[in-house]
Amino acid sequence: MESGLRGKDAGECHVTALTLCCPLGRVRVSGCENGVHDIQIQMEATPAAGGCVVLESPEETPAAVRLCADWLQAYFSDPRATESLPMPAFHHPLLLGETFTSRVLQTLLREVKVGQTVSYKRLAEMAGNGRAVRAVGGAMRRNPVPLLVPCHRVISSSGQSGSYMGGKGNHLKQWLLVHERARGVKG
Template sequence: MNDLSPLASSPDDAGVLARLQQRLAADAAAEGLLDLAYTTVDSPVGPLLLAATPRGLVRVAYASEDHDQVLDTLAHRLSPRILRAPDRLDPVARELEEYFAGRRRTFDVDLDLSLSHGFRSLVQRHLPEIGYGETRSYGEVAALVGNPKAVRAVGTACATNPLPVVVPCHRVLRADGSLGGYIGGADAKTTLLRLEAAA
């Protein structure tokens, strides 16, 4: 995970290093050596790590997941050729900014769903069918994917969603209307639901 920013000792150094890192990312991409690009963005639910492959956005991670650990896992599961390359993720960052400002209800960025398989992948592919500002129970999602008895498995699929916020697992609640678990924590889930309810 090549991040040169710790080497900067002054604002001038930081600017030079930012330009060097940008050039490194561009050169790596041009040579086909950049398999995973990442950046972090600020949001109302804390800093979010964004990572993308050439196929699309592959990971959104909350700070509570430990961004360094997430990057290490991505390097092992997908490719060690990973580099901070914010420009590659500008479209995602822009859509998230619009979402948090209440100006976007769906995401249009390409997704790479390769981190999930089987039933988990099936559930995660159907989550965007739950509309902005709407919620469904775990049981309703199980029925939606054609396996009404798989309520616990739906919970696991939501809890392991590698693309929270963008793939809206926060819209899935317990049958009694309580929050249930969430990868970003209860506060983040509440914030997202309130944001959507206010629009």
């Protein structure tokens, strides 16, 4: 699987969005011809088992946004299925730059697989600065593409799940971790 962290400089582009209905509620994916810009999880529903369907999609949806929708549909059906799927290109400065945040997000995407978890401290070490635990937390808060870059897999060293979506989505994080493990994947 390619890292998905590629694309042209974020500049003027024509952004298009589609909306999916999935077990977490509505998920909005936006992007342009260069890649996915962001994924927004709208938390109006209680997580529940079920499929993932596209609710709203413009006629001229960029390929990366369509690929992202396909990836999300596969993820909610069977998380392991995503391991063999191509990752859509990203077109967001946090994912394309040479910053510590970018390095953390790239490392998380590349190294922490479905059904696994990693502590904030260990992820800081993996990204090259074991003392930057708080910076890793900041990178998770700013992750523009949750689910694709699996910030839900980052937990505290004590084994507690930690905050998700500013604490408002902790129940979603728990659901995602259970969803990945319930499919026979050992963490």
